[in-house]
Amino acid sequence: KAGVTQTPRYLIKTRGQQVTLSCSPISGHRSVSWYQQTPGQGLQFLFEYFSETQRNKGNFPGRFSGRQFSNSRSEMNVSTLELGDSALYLCASSLRGQSTDTQYFGPGTRLTVL
Amino acid sequence: DAKTTQPTSMDCAEGRAANLPCNHSTISGNEYVYWYRQIHSQGPQYIIHGLKNNETNEMASLIITEDRKSSTLILPHATLRDTAVYYCIVRVAVITGGGNKLTFGTGTQLKVEL
Numbered sequence: 597k598a599g600v601t602q603t604p605r606y607l608i609k610t611r612g613q614q615v616t617l618s619c620s621p622i623s624g625h626r627s628v629s630w631y632q633q634t635p636g637q638g639l640q641f642l643f644e645y646f647s648e649t650q651r652n653k654g655n656f657p658g659r660f661s662g663r664q665f666s667n668s669r670s671e672m673n674v675s676t677l678e679l680g681d682s683a684l685y686l687c688a689s690s691l692r693g694q695s696t697d698t699q700y701f702g703p704g705t706r707l708t709v710l
Numbered sequence: 711d712a713k714t715t716q717p718t719s720m721d722c723a724e725g726r727a728a729n730l731p732c733n734h735s736t737i738s739g740n741e742y743v744y745w746y747r748q749i750h751s752q753g754p755q756y757i758i759h760g761l762k763n764n765e766t767n768e769m770a771s772l773i774i775t776e777d778r779k780s781s782t783l784i785l786p787h788a789t790l791r792d793t794a795v796y797y798c799i800v801r802v803a804v805i806t807g808g809g810n811k812l813t814f815g816t817g818t819q820l821k822v823e824l
Contacts, residue, residue: 631812654811
């Protein structure tokens with residue numbers, strides 16, 4: 597069974613631009629969560645989607661948004677990019693979206709903001 | 711979710727067992743202990759999880775103390791490829807309502823050497 601895939605793997609943007617990252621969960625998984633990893637803050641939870649609805653949200657500004665499609669694929673969008681948004685963005689999927697479910701991570705998208 | 715405390719770094723000789731400790735003294739009765747590892751700049755990889763009993767899979771063993779205030783992840787025969795940051799996470803077992811959020815600490819940098 598294929599794992600979680602994320603596209604693109606690497607991205608370079610400039611300040612003020614916006615970016616969309618994509619995540620395809622493991623087949624049959626309905627919950628998708630997003631995380632941001634930076635050297636200073638470590639791994640931080642952004643938000644979780646289940647059945648096309650955002651169910652949990654971390655402490656990030658409104659510039660960070662996401663959505664989930666009927667096939668469980670998810671996208672996250674960052675508008676008005678800032679230098680501090682440079683990070684590894686990770687997507688994780690789980691089967692039923694219950695907190696007892698194991699989350700499986702993708703390889704991440706490395707975003708560099710210049 | 712309960713807070714965890716892990717050593718910042720550990721070294722291990724290749725072929726020997728790596729024992730990674732984790733303190734979670736405020737853990738509640740319904741919280742699971744999860745272990746993930748992250749090899750440099752890759753997505754975190756699920757290793758193992760448990761509630762009360764010791765657990766073993768093809769990757770590792772998890773030993774949870776009887777009072778559940780601490781646990782140890784054991785890699786029985788460490789190899790150079792096991793060099794990674796290891797994260798110990800405790801999660802509330804909420805069956806309904808979702809809550810698929812992992813709270814990562816700073817983890818333990820394990821270095822396996824020849």
